[in-house]
Amino acid sequence: MTVLVTGARGNIGRRVVTRLHAAGQQVRASARDKGTLTVPDGVETVGLDLTAPAGPDGAADGLDGFETALKDVDAVFLYATRGSAAPFLHAAKEAGVRHVVFLSSPASYEAAEFRGPIGRIHRAAEQAVAESGLDHTILYPSWLATNAHRDWGTAIRAGEPVELPYPAAQCVPIHPGDVAEAAVDLLLHDTHRSRMQILTGPESMSLDEAVATVGAVLGRTIPVRAISREDALARREPWLSAPVLESLLDSAAASVGRPAPVTNAVERITGRPARSLREWIGENRGEFENREDFEL
Ligand SMILES: NC(=O)c1ccc[n+]([C@@H]2O[C@H](COP(=O)([O-])OP(=O)(O)OC[C@H]3O[C@@H](n4cnc5c(N)ncnc54)[C@H](OP(=O)(O)O)[C@@H]3O)[C@@H](O)[C@H]2O)c1
Incomplete structure (x- = not known):
């Protein structure tokens, strides 16, 4: 069985590659810039832009084209993209791909977010997958535990307070390895495939x-400083657009004091209970202590 993993340098994608490879599967890992992709020995790499128009293989611009990326592929791990991936999905159907595991976001259906930019991007991507006619399972992971180091790591390492516009907003941290393990099960086996998980x-x-x-x-105690929505917008990181941050703030505001839903899907799919935030932090404490033992 050959699995194409798109976004193979991504937070979840690279974990999917590692687990599939460890399970002895044929893995083809893709990135738009495959020259900078690091994969385990034995994993094939391809240059793939999911939003490229259909056409002949485009080695000239560093991409391998859909045909090469999809040759003999049985299943695809797919990321949402800003542009349309419809031509890629059409090519996947033509190439005989049997199942797609699509990493989406609860922003696609949550009341406070689905009209915002994150919701719109993921709903459009879901629609393209549905219209492709490919058999697929959509994954909706909750708050990735890696957000803790992405959003708070700098302050925690510097011994400064973590600034939160909505400290009482609720989240359900999920271990990124649990998302990857569930994805791998769905890529390889029929048992838990469904419209969504x-x-x-x-x-x-x-x-x-x-x-x-x-x-x-x-x-140690990490101080938290509550800040206003306006201050959060003023301190926006450059990688986050203002409309996306607005949407994330809307979602946080809507969840204040309201526990977020918890499912047992990780255990049902992987056979193991979902791991806690404490467990993920314990495995990666070096990242918060400015050491170099962070496991990405
Ligand atoms: N953070 C959360 O709490 C959370 C919760 C639920 C859902 N999500 C969703 O999970 C996803 C993010 O997952 P992540 O953290 O693993 O992402 P990530 O580390 O940012 O990786 C995103 C990947 O997408 C690939 N990609 C983007 N556009 C592409 C294109 N046009 N063609 C091919 N590949 C493309 C990138 O590949 P390149 O190497 O080519 O750049 C990259 O590897 C988002 O959809 C997000 O909404 C996040």
Whole structure:
């Protein structure tokens, strides 16, 4: 069985590659710039832009084209893209791909987000997958535990307070390895394939409780400073557009004091209970302590 993993350098994608390879599967890992992709020995790499127009293989611009990327592929792990992936999905159907596992976002259906930019991008991508006629399962993971280091790592390493516009907003941290393990099961086996799987961690907690969990693992108190929505927008990181941040703030505001839904999908699919935020922080404490033992 050959599995094409798109976004193979991505947070979840690279974990999917590692697990498939460890399970002895044929893996083809793709990135738009395959020259900078690091994969385990034995994993094939291809240059693939999911939003490229259909056409002949385009080696000239560093891409391998859909035909090469999809040759003999049985299943595809797919990311959402800003542009349309419809031509790629059409090519996948033509190439005989049997199942697509599509990493989407609850923003696609959550009341506070589905009209915003994150919701629109993911709904359009879901629609393209549905219209392709490909058999598929859509994954809706909850709040990725990796957000803790992406959003708070700098402040925590510097010993500064973590600034939160909505400290009481609720999230359900999920271990990124659990998302990858569920994806791998769905790529390889029929058993849990369905229209969608809502994957969550084991418990809903407020964002300030999540910060306290990091502190508990590190053995120190991490102060939290509540800031206004306006200040959060003014301090926006350059990689986040203003409309996307607005949408994330809307979602956080809507979840204040309202526990987020928890499912047992991780356990049902993988046969193991979902891992906790504490467990992920414990495995990666070096990242919060400025050491170099962070496992990405
Ligand atoms: N953060 C959360 O709490 C959370 C929760 C639920 C769902 N999600 C969803 O999960 C996804 C992010 O997952 P992640 O953290 O694993 O992402 P990530 O690390 O940012 O990786 C995204 C991947 O998408 C690939 N990609 C983007 N556009 C592409 C294109 N046109 N053609 C081919 N590949 C393309 C990138 O490949 P290149 O190497 O070519 O750049 C990259 O590897 C998003 O859809 C997000 O909404 C996130």
